[in-house]
Amino acid sequence: MRIEPLGDSALLVRVVENYGLESDRSVDAVLGTFGRLEAAAIPGVIELAPAYTTIGVFFDPGLTRFDVVKAEIERVLQNTEPAEPRAVTRSTIEVPVCYEDEFAPDLREVAWHAGLSAQEVVRRHSAVIYRVNCVGFTPGFPYLSGLPTELATPRRASPRKEIPAGAVAIGGTQTGIYPRKSPGGWNIIGRTSLSLFEVKREPPSLFQAGDRVRFRRISREEFERSSA
Amino acid sequence: MKALVRSAGFLTSVQDLGRPGFRQSGVSVGGALDTQAMRVANALVGNRNEVAGLEVTLGKLQLRFEDARLVAWCGGAFTVRLGDKNLPAGHAGLVAKDDELTMTAPQTGARAWLAISGGIDVPPVLGSRSTDLRGNFGGYQGRALRAGDALPLGRAKKLPARKRTVSEWKAPAPWATPGRAPAALRFVRGTDWNRFLSRAHTSLVMRSFAVTPASDRMGARLDGPPLDRMRTTDLLSEAVAPGTLQVPPNGEPILLLGDCQTIGGYPKIAHVITADLPIAAQLWPGHQVRFHEVSLMEAQRLLREREEDFARFRVGLSLHLS
Numbered sequence: 001m002r003i004e005p006l007g008d009s010a011l012l013v014r015v016v017e018n019y020g021l022e023s024d025r026s027v028d029a030v031l032g033t034f035g036r037l038e039a040a041a042i043p044g045v046i047e048l049a050p051a052y053t054t055i056g057v058f059f060d061p062g063l064t065r066f067d068v069v070k071a072e073i074e075r076v077l078q079n080t081e082p083a084e085p086r087a088v089t090r091s092t093i094e095v096p097v098c099y100e101d102e103f104a105p106d107l108r109e110v111a112w113h114a115g116l117s118a119q120e121v122v123r124r125h126s127a128v129i130y131r132v133n134c135v136g137f138t139p140g141f142p143y144l145s146g147l148p149t150e151l152a153t154p155r156r157a158s159p160r161k162e163i164p165a166g167a168v169a170i171g172g173t174q175t176g177i178y179p180r181k182s183p184g185g186w187n188i189i190g191r192t193s194l195s196l197f198e199v200k201r202e203p204p205s206l207f208q209a210g211d212r213v214r215f216r217r218i219s220r221e222e223f224e225r226s227s228a
Numbered sequence: 229m230k231a232l233v234r235s236a237g238f239l240t241s242v243q244d245l246g247r248p249g250f251r252q253s254g255v256s257v258g259g260a261l262d263t264q265a266m267r268v269a270n271a272l273v274g275n276r277n278e279v280a281g282l283e284v285t286l287g288k289l290q291l292r293f294e295d296a297r298l299v300a301w302c303g304g305a306f307t308v309r310l311g312d313k314n315l316p317a318g319h320a321g322l323v324a325k326d327d328e329l330t331m332t333a334p335q336t337g338a339r340a341w342l343a344i345s346g347g348i349d350v351p352p353v354l355g356s357r358s359t360d361l362r363g364n365f366g367g368y369q370g371r372a373l374r375a376g377d378a379l380p381l382g383r384a385k386k387l388p389a390r391k392r393t394v395s396e397w398k399a400p401a402p403w404a405t406p407g408r409a410p411a412a413l414r415f416v417r418g419t420d421w422n423r424f425l426s427r428a429h430t431s432l433v434m435r436s437f438a439v440t441p442a443s444d445r446m447g448a449r450l451d452g453p454p455l456d457r458m459r460t461t462d463l464l465s466e467a468v469a470p471g472t473l474q475v476p477p478n479g480e481p482i483l484l485l486g487d488c489q490t491i492g493g494y495p496k497i498a499h500v501i502t503a504d505l506p507i508a509a510q511l512w513p514g515h516q517v518r519f520h521e522v523s524l525m526e527a528q529r530l531l532r533e534r535e536e537d538f539a540r541f542r543v544g545l546s547l548h549l550s
Contacts, residue, residue, distance in 0.1 A: 004419055007499030008527035010469045012419060019464055049251040049467040051491050056467020058248065061502055062535040065528045136254040136465065136491035139363050143465070179254075182362070197253070199353050199365045205253035 098223035106187035140179035140197025159185035193227035242367035247356035261509035265302035269343035272300035279347030280357035304337020318404025337407030346384030407510035420495035454479025
């Protein structure tokens, strides 16, 4: 495990050196470490930001400094037992998705790239269980791993200026959902009416790192009912 | 009591020291791009550090006050008038009932932070009154101010109803007006420093970069010699922070600011030190910026000194305000 400065008021804990094919194990390792650091409440630490293989630790540079926080993190990780990944108790979150043409401008591109029919892309995309690696980019955006490898599609050469809220998309080997209208370069293959981020909800993000997610195909009618 | 917005100018928003604690939900820390300026302006009017004020971009902002308030501002070289009186940066001024405050476009710099005694009393969202302009929450109805808005002000110490005055005492110049031209920013090496070619390292410290029009509160995009990497392997996204200098594949660096995304996948060549973020917050399209390397020890020392100076400044001010 390496700990390196991220500027003068944060640091990165590199929990996993090789993400490789073991994405599930990486997520568990990161979340286990995350839980231990959170429970330790290290003085001067403001917040933690877990990602694929790392945890960003933000601290108040007026109260503490890099080598002090680093030493404290090392002490905590030596002296505590790995915590249970917190998502274990949460059930799989089901995301209803309408894959009809008007919501899926890039479905053909993905199908062409995979050498499959659009129907088959949809079937495979909604047949597996994904894992939330982290939440970021914009509030509530889940980075999901577990995309069937044949569906991996490079990001668009030029990002779209505006992607609608709820767009389900594929970017490289990842799939995700745009919580709100934003620019983006991923290939859009469907849309959900689920609300991914609400400031009045506790926690505000529907998805937390570690959660399991599956997509359920719905009809245009069902989508329209659910978004009404 | 309220402050009425007569003109909101180019981009004015309610900001405080930011919204830490929600990075794991993808929420930017946001807040005043120069938190030091916001703290100093708050101190000058007797507010606590975390009270919300206004971030004014370019001007022209015009406010009318329903009751007497202390006001102060720090930032770029704006011209600020209380009726017929000039209010220089880093001084406190007393506005009387029905007085008008006007902030006009800066000669240098781009942004200023205005504190009003009692603060802007909008409801906190996720622990902060800052406006998240992309998320459309927090601040005043989750958006930039418009003419006609009525800003609720918090309760403040009753002020003598004398006519407008400007204090003799003032904040130190580097806090009150941190902008310099051309801007010089100190940095510590980034986590991906070694992924860059040595000519990129040389360019970063020897050449100057121009701020491009695609810049905003998320980041200042810079145009200059391309900062080339060894090879363009895709990196896994990981935490980034205000001050991170990240380099997309085109080699043109982006200096992340307060509204930056929480995680990013571009390599990080450097991080501008926290003590110099006030200078970064004054960058505007067309401005030139240069970079100088310092050690992490030096960056931390500068910040510790600033914190000690600020604590002394607050104690000194409390004597004036009591």
